[in-house]
Amino acid sequence: MADVELRAITKRYGAVEACADVNLHVADGEFVTLLGPSGCGKTTTLNIIAGLDEPTSGEVLMGGKVVNDLTPYERDVAMVFQNYALYPHMSVADNIGFTLRLRKRPRDEIRRRVQTVAEMLELAHVLERLPRELSGGQQQRVALGRAVIREPAVFLFDEPFSNLDAALRVKMRVEVKELHQRLGITSLFVTHDQEEALSLSDRIAIMRDGHVEQVGTPDDVYAQPRTRYVARFIGSPQMDIFTGRLERRDGITAYVVGSAAFEIPGEAAPTCDGELDMGVRAEHVRLNAGGIPMPVRVVQPLGSMTYVTIGWDEELLTSRLLGMAHFSPGEAVTVSLDPAGLLFFDRESGRRVLPDGALA
Amino acid sequence: MDDRRLVAPRGLTRRSLLKRGAGLGAGALALGAMPPFLAACGSSTPSGPKELKVLTNQPPDPAPPGVADYSEEAFATWQTDNAARVSYESIPYTQIHDKLATAFASGNPPWDIVYMSGWVPEFSKNLATIGDMISAELKSDLPPSSFKTVTWDGKIQGVVFTLSLMTLFYNTEHFEQAGLSEPPKTWDDLLRYTKELTRDGRYGWVNNYGAPEGIGGTANLWMSYLQQAGGTMYDEGGLPIFNDAAGVDAAQFMIDLWDAGTEPGSISYVGIADTTNVFTAGKASMMMNWPFMWKPANDPAASAIAGKIGAAVLPAGAAGTASIDGTDAFTVTTASKSPELATKLIEFYLAPEVQKRQVLDTGWLPIRLSTLEDAEVQAAATNAPIVLEQAKSPYDSFVTPDYIEVTQAIGTELQRCIRKEKSAQQAIKDASDQVASIVTSR
């Protein structure tokens, strides 16, 4: 068991900066997710931790010691690859037991440990098959099994579920979480699926163009995004962010977006005013509780909740209502915003503007 | 393009390349058919010129005018006068036999005239009997023995166009250094000379024992010693009789010569060009060689010993000197539609003037006795008198229809005894048994 620390990790491929000054600390036994869009440097970061790639500069520490010069094996990390990377010519049992075989463990022990892992991952009945004779989910679990059997100090998962269908993905998510709770091994999990990140992690590191934009607990990054980028990336449906203006007139504060002006209680707005972006999540948009009348554009019933999208000018705003709500397109509703859920961002830098006017 | 090339439209680069390679590439380069002959265009007779196709050697092996650079004007004139168009296919010597074998087997050889080197008996069925067609004048001017290798079943099927017998070539400078004033006259002399000349990283003798078969192969070379020892190959009935004292002596002499100082690579050289290269590099002092190598060996561009070469008749064994016949001949195929014209072309190749240019321009000796005696010829080809002298003694290459098979068998046994895998006696006995079975199954 060990904690993992990245200190000013930079990795360049020619002109491309895959990692740009990445700093991150994963505590012992913690489950941290690297979240970001495709190409933002998640895999690169993971490979550097694993020791499969060398950073251009910066240090990787494990258990407080710099491990830059250690081989992947010496770092005692196990990794589940983005495309499983099972050995196609080896049976499931051999795939899982390969690392023990390399360590010259006795045959008996290998068989026993493979069996245990296989049972845990419901693979016992396919041990003699080749990877190509397995379903996607089974292959995924073999990849997990290959990592688990090592009982490593650190687990690295690189988008392990990206090739699975939605249902299987949710099921595997539960399995991984359970696994982590049972084994308590320090884990770094890469994904570009924010829901996966939110549901699994102790903390989430949101990456953008090679650097870490924000690290925090799921609550933190959801409710207190440090930037417009993070705010947009986290949460479903995506946060609506408007490019309007904060105006104060006659003691009334309002956010003006085109022809609409939302009135905001003074304490909910930052002290500065002018050209700010404003974001609001669907659960903070209230319908028919007073406010401005507007027409409904689209209604999406989802069973446990309903998304209702309202529009004016070129702007759209989505509201989430619990249960099945009955609206029809074109219907006029009144719209008001929950002041507690409003976030303001500096238009230039994208950084959040705190109530006291300072940048986050 | 100069006139010459019009007359001989062959790739000059290919020829010069081969000269430089001195036969190394021989047998190897796959050559397509030659472009058609161009000389007679424009002057067509009502019936159009008759076409003659000729398969022949590439220089440095002996070849007719139009392939080699001599008598080209006369050649062009001959074609005009005879309303003929001659086209050549000239390929390396080592490929000719195989090409003939396949073409004759197909039943459709494309040529009127083909070059032959000891294969007349083998291909006898495919060759026209031209002995009756050639002029009495020509016949009377050729050495009678020259018809030996082109006659089978009593029928003359070809005409030898160059006197090609092996004689001794020796390095006069090496001789001087060793205090030797004349060429070796007997086997004993040769062994002694070889020993004395083997020094300073040089060897007294060099030969090509690498390829057992055919004219110039290991077995053929041995036949010269066989005749020097007084032996012969076959009895009246065509059965081998070389398994006697002479046959064994000949083989033993090759072994003795080996021990006395034959250049060790000799066992690996597969052609006369390899051997000549060693000799002309000054790394060996003596060799048996064909007359056609006299000129290149004396060419300063190709030889380190130009002008330092002596020629002599081969040293005598118990029965005197003797040699072997290179048998470079032209024949007419039975497939030819114009055998008379083809014979006429061969007569042209052997016309006195052409024969003279042949030796003066290429070094290949003529076969006409009158030309050989010509003072100008003797002055230019200093080895000619020696070859003529050698021709006074036997020089049989004992060609038969199964010549290659026979020489392959004998030559392989000789390689074994030269390499001391068996005694000369044993080798000759084994060879004789094999030849008997080859000859009887003919």
Added chain:
Amino acid sequence: MTIDPGAVARPTGRSYLARRRRTGTLLVLPALAVLALILALPIAASLALSLMDADTADFRFGVFVGLDNYRTLFADPVFALALRNSIYWMVVEVAVVVVVALWFALLLNHPMGRWSVFRIILLVPWALAPVANAVLWKWIYNSSYGILNFLGTATGVLPDPVVWLGDPGLALNALLVAEIWKEIPFITLLLLAGLQNVPRILYRASRLDGAGPWQTFRFVTLPQLRTTILICIVLQSIWALKSFDLVYVLTRGGPANATTMLNFLAYRVSFQFGNLGLGAAVADILFFVMFLLALAYVRVFRPARAAERGVA
């Protein structure tokens, strides 16, 4: 509703698939006929020839002699020697070529070996015409002025010049070296292509699993290259049996038949001795051996294709 596959198949009530198959057969028939003509005919003719006593001079008047030619061959010590030489040649050539080529392929596949100049240099022997290669080696091995003896004696490695082509054992192995030198590049390229098809990610996985370079080679590279290597072995075996140029140019089968192999023997007997029937018998035995190898090749190849289908 199906589309009628042309006027060939009238709606006879037979199933669509049957009609489709019939049309397909009709379409490939001409190709099969051509194949039969250019492949089967010569093979059959050669087999027939091997049962005849036929000379180059009058081969159209050959006489049927049954298996006589084969009997003659099996009693002939030269044939036995040629067979032994051929087998030795094939085994050594295949083993050395594949092992060395694999080593080269690994070097070329290494990041430091990726420089394209290496690949061009590698291809030189292969690009040489076979005969040019033979002539080149003839110069190299020449005992009197060859570069090998020159370098050997100049550096003191060889106390005396060696007649490389003069000693039976030495000659065969000298030819083998020349042959191997020429054959390595192509097999290297095949193996390199195979190596580049091994997913990089497997190497990362094995590094994480704790495999060293040798273990990675043994457990990942080699099994992944298995099919490629088998194909190389079969192809190279066939090519080895077909070798001709080096023997023809360098030794003409000598000394004392030490470098005579089946292919050269077939040539010698057919075209030099003019015994086409016997030559055909040698060639047919050679053909039979190569046919078996070709079958092996097909077998090796088939599972690979099935596997691909299985994956897709």
